[in-house]
Amino acid sequence: MNIGFIVLLALLAGLIVIAVYKELDFGPILKRLFEQFIKLFPRMISALAAAGFIAELIPKEAISGYLGADAGLLALPVAAVTGLMVPAGPVIAFAIAAIFAKSGASTAALVTFITSWSVFAAHRIMIYELPLLGGSFLRLRVSSVLVIPFLAGGLAFLVGLVFSFGGAVPMN
Amino acid sequence: MRPFDFLRDRDWRNAVLKDGFGVGFWVFVGVAVLAGLACYVLKGPEAFHHALVRDIELVFGLVPRVFVAVSIAAVIWFLLPRERLSGLVGKESGIRGLVVATLAGAVTPGGPASAYSLLTVLATSGADRGAAVAYITAWATLGLQRVLVWDVPFMGAEFAILRIMITIPLPIVAGLIARRLPLTLVVKDENEKQEEVDTNLHK
Numbered sequence: 001m002n003i004g005f006i007v008l009l010a011l012l013a014g015l016i017v018i019a020v021y022k023e024l025d026f027g028p029i030l031k032r033l034f035e036q037f038i039k040l041f042p043r044m045i046s047a048l049a050a051a052g053f054i055a056e057l058i059p060k061e062a063i064s065g066y067l068g069a070d071a072g073l074l075a076l077p078v079a080a081v082t083g084l085m086v087p088a089g090p091v092i093a094f095a096i097a098a099i100f101a102k103s104g105a106s107t108a109a110l111v112t113f114i115t116s117w118s119v120f121a122a123h124r125i126m127i128y129e130l131p132l133l134g135g136s137f138l139r140l141r142v143s144s145v146l147v148i149p150f151l152a153g154g155l156a157f158l159v160g161l162v163f164s165f166g167g168a169v170p171m172n
Numbered sequence: 173m174r175p176f177d178f179l180r181d182r183d184w185r186n187a188v189l190k191d192g193f194g195v196g197f198w199v200f201v202g203v204a205v206l207a208g209l210a211c212y213v214l215k216g217p218e219a220f221h222h223a224l225v226r227d228i229e230l231v232f233g234l235v236p237r238v239f240v241a242v243s244i245a246a247v248i249w250f251l252l253p254r255e256r257l258s259g260l261v262g263k264e265s266g267i268r269g270l271v272v273a274t275l276a277g278a279v280t281p282g283g284p285a286s287a288y289s290l291l292t293v294l295a296t297s298g299a300d301r302g303a304a305v306a307y308i309t310a311w312a313t314l315g316l317q318r319v320l321v322w323d324v325p326f327m328g329a330e331f332a333i334l335r336i337m338i339t340i341p342l343p344i345v346a347g348l349i350a351r352r353l354p355l356t357l358v359v360k361d362e363n364e365k366q367e368e369v370d371t372n373l374h375k
Contacts, residue, residue, distance in 0.1 A: 007281045007317075008240045015247040024250055031178045033246040036289065038192040040238060045231055046200035052227035053207035056219050089230070089283070090318065094326040101327065110327070111335050115342075118312040121284075126200060128288035133295060136358045137304070144305045144350035148313070148342050155338040166334025168327045 036132070044127050051087040051123040058085060060099050067105035067113075075109035076153040083116025083149065087123040101170035107160055110168055112153030119145045238285040245289030258298025265303065270347040273303040277310025277343060287311040295359045306347030313339045 019029070066078045079100075086093050097114055105113075120142070129138050159166065178184055212220040261269040273294075280287050287308065295304045314336060323332035 005237055005240070008237065008244065008286060011281065012240055012244050012247070015244060015251065019247050019251060022251070024247075025175075027175045027177065029246050029250055030175055031184075032249060033243050034179075035188055035191075036242045036246065037239060038188050040192075040242065040285070041235075042192045042197045043200055044234065044238065046197055046204050048230055048234070049224075049227045050200055050204035050207050052223040052230070053204065053211040053220075056211050056215060056223040057207065090322045094322045098326050107331065107334065110331070111338060114323075114327075114335065115313055115339065118318075119309060121312070124284045124288070124312075126196070128284050131196065132288050132292045133359055136356060137295065140301060140350055140353060140355045140357050141305050141308065143353055143355065144346045145309055147349070148309065148346055151342055151345065152313075152335070152338050156334065159334065159338070166330055168331040170327060 039131050040127065043131060047087075047123050047126045052092075055086060055088040055092045055096075058082070058096070060096055061103070064100045064103040064105060067100055067103075067109040069104070069106040071106070071109070073108075073154075073157060075106055076112045076150055076157075079105075079109040079112035079153065080116040080149045083113045083118075084120045084122070086117050087121065087126075089121075089123070093117045093121075097168075098170040101168040105168075106157075107166050107168060108153045108157040111156040112149045115152040116149035119148055234283075234285075237283060241282050241286035242289055244286060245293055248290065249293050252293060252297060255298075257294070261294070261299040261303035261307075263300040265300065267344070269300065269303045270306045270344045273299070273307040273347065274310040274314070274340075274343040277307040277312075278314040278316055280311050280315065281317050287315075292359075300351070301357050302347035302351035305350035306343040309346045310343035313342065 067075045291308050
């Protein structure tokens, strides 16, 4: 039990109270719940298994050599592509980011990596986006956010030219 | 009518199971087997075992959360005043709609199960394409819960603050791009078949 799950449970309880108060029919609600859950669940298990193995295969040490401050803006595309390739949740993504930070990755590269992972996270696309919203939404969204990791990294680079604020202090 | 009557409907059961165990599921099973084999061969049995145990723990941790998140979205689906929502984040909502969507994304609690379930509700209730993209981009990059639980402990507070300050305008940029892209958007929704959401915009 973590805080996030408790927040979700409280939210659900509140919504159920409102639904009862408004005398909603629970039949259709339960039907929609079952439909959506069964749509997500089998994909979730198989995609998570795939994601865990792929994350294990990413050559983290080799990549971190290209992310240092001396790589300058060239580090951004490397970081963006690496972020794209991490098909796993925040535990693994931030653990990888911490490895990069410890081996001297620049702040701009780290911002690019985290932003790229957060907008593209392949496991999320496969588990949630495609089954719930479909391919045309995925196409629209990916085309719209393509520049976002580079904008974030570029802004971090510019900030870094002026201020020395924002350096990462990775966990142990 | 009793609430669980739909479970007795054989056609419904078959359709739902076909949906859940469709082509997508088997593709992922295939990818998982291949990636698992590659992991075993390239990284050795220990890495394979490590990844497998972590996967299993993740699945057990995720099942209750996904169930609760999908329940929330199912209740909201029937509670939400659709007309008011399309005024707030619909096609005519301009920049304000994108700002509202960005704020909503940043404060949505929980993981992808809740965010994507809510996005489905939004996208099929009159939110325009820009707002939908801004919402999910904001949740992914700015989610407050994410920042507090992951960014701050893993990377330090200073880095987290810098990243957030830089990222705040970006979901709005993504939404503006989404509004201008000449792509047809058809959001699928099983309750109302295939609903044409946004085709008039670029005629």
